[in-house]
Amino acid sequence: MHRAVHTLxxxxxxxxxxxxxxxxxxxxxxxxxxxxxxxxxxxxxxxVAYSWGLRNxxxxxxxxxxxMEHHSNIVPWEIISKMTGSNVKYAQVNNDGTLDYDDxxxxxxxxxxxxxxxxxxxxxxxxxxxxxxxxxxxxHGALMLVDGAQSVPHMPVDVKDLDADFLAFSGHKMLGPxxxxxxxxxKSLLEKMEPFQGGGEMIKEVSYSxxxxxxxxxxxxxxxxxxxxxxxxxxxxxxxxAIKYLERLxxxxxxxxxxxxxxxxxxxxxxxxKVTVYxxxxxxxxxxxxxxxxxxxxxHDVALFCDNYxxxxxxxxxxxxxxxxxxxxxxxxxxxxxxxxxxQEIDRFIEILKEMEQF
Amino acid sequence: MSTVEDYVARIExxxxxxxxxIVVFKYEKKxxxxxxxxxxxxxxxxxxxxxxxxxxxxxxxxVYSSGKAIFRSIKNREALNAILAALLL
Numbered sequence: 001m002h003r004a005v006h007t008l009x010x011x012x013x014x015x016x017x018x019x020x021x022x023x024x025x026x027x028x029x030x031x032x033x034x035x036x037x038x039x040x041x042x043x044x045x046x047x048v049a050y051s052w053g054l055r056n057x058x059x060x061x062x063x064x065x066x067x068m069e070h071h072s073n074i075v076p077w078e079i080i081s082k083m084t085g086s087n088v089k090y091a092q093v094n095n096d097g098t099l100d101y102d103d104x105x106x107x108x109x110x111x112x113x114x115x116x117x118x119x120x121x122x123x124x125x126x127x128x129x130x131x132x133x134x135x136x137x138x139x140h141g142a143l144m145l146v147d148g149a150q151s152v153p154h155m156p157v158d159v160k161d162l163d164a165d166f167l168a169f170s171g172h173k174m175l176g177p178x179x180x181x182x183x184x185x186x187k188s189l190l191e192k193m194e195p196f197q198g199g200g201e202m203i204k205e206v207s208y209s210x211x212x213x214x215x216x217x218x219x220x221x222x223x224x225x226x227x228x229x230x231x232x233x234x235x236x237x238x239x240x241x242a243i244k245y246l247e248r249l250x251x252x253x254x255x256x257x258x259x260x261x262x263x264x265x266x267x268x269x270x271x272x273x274k275v276t277v278y279x280x281x282x283x284x285x286x287x288x289x290x291x292x293x294x295x296x297x298x299x300h301d302v303a304l305f306c307d308n309y310x311x312x313x314x315x316x317x318x319x320x321x322x323x324x325x326x327x328x329x330x331x332x333x334x335x336x337x338x339x340x341x342x343x344q345e346i347d348r349f350i351e352i353l354k355e356m357e358q359f
Numbered sequence: 360m361s362t363v364e365d366y367v368a369r370i371e372x373x374x375x376x377x378x379x380x381i382v383v384f385k386y387e388k389k390x391x392x393x394x395x396x397x398x399x400x401x402x403x404x405x406x407x408x409x410x411x412x413x414x415x416x417x418x419x420x421x422v423y424s425s426g427k428a429i430f431r432s433i434k435n436r437e438a439l440n441a442i443l444a445a446l447l448l
Contacts, residue, residue, distance in 0.1 A: 300373050300381070301410055304423045308409045316374025324376070331375025359406040 019240035041149040042072040044168030044183035049076035059085035097124035097279035119151035124279030125289030176242035180235030190222035199228035258288035288337035302333040389426030
């Protein structure tokens, strides 16, 4: 990639960089240099935590999170907090699963350096007004990191409109392969950040000095500064192809389809006597995710029963244990919808839930 | 001579506050394992031949036709191994 001169290398480089341009265009980044290819959302957030957080957070500084975050947007900040002496503060979630905006905004202080928030909860499907929080963050001189793992695949996302400083998302949730994702970062920030990992690709020069008996190293420009080693070339190209497919459908149409399915599923699920839907049931507040429980059955019972009929559900905490504590749940089953689902599948799902009610 | 390991592929904690233990039977041995368990344990409930609620030696658990079993309130891994041995061998 990049430095080799043979034909295949040139072709791979060109395709990979075109893929980066496509990702940038999809989320309306200013330029492709603002897109760092990573393994997925988790690595993207860790990149910010280590490259930005470790260097910029000091004793007493604060990072704001919410209790509805995925563990991948909690654990890196708790680790960095221990390493830097900074504090992580958690905004409350209302009983219906929506964000307590007053609580989040009240937690900003002059020490707040970063606000992190899921654009869409991976448990409840609640859509958060990250633009509102970004505005408050900037008024306090803090940066805004958006976990876009559950929003970028499901709705139009415009980083300029949101004024997000960082946005992370994964390819495998949007028809792409596993092992590829992207971190968007404002170029001015990426330029100031130190590398996440060291190796090839991310340097301009590694020059040995006989005098000092050390190597002098100069970093490459972003985004390559953050992409040590041979990148996931095929993954990046495949992600761009997935994006092209979604663009042909239109993200507004993707969202409309999911809202239609969610509204229908919520209505049908609420007709069942032993099924309890968690989180908001107002479809205007959420995306195509419905957490639920069935009386007398654990979430794993529900998932294993549905598995028998070829229906895949997630069961357990969904890597969001604090939100389950808010809901006072041991665990939950989660149904979710995407472009390939149809209402007839929801009808079948309802029949299976009815069968479960016989237990 | 058969061992529990002949039937069991993995034993893991389930995701969730319940802290249950899930036993995943080897794909090629799952039907034999389920048949053996159903012969020895007492059937309390059965949902469509997919979920079997059972008790054995005072321990309640559920077996799933896809080849898994979830044990609740089992003391420790040794107790689980003992009950699996009694059920499977």
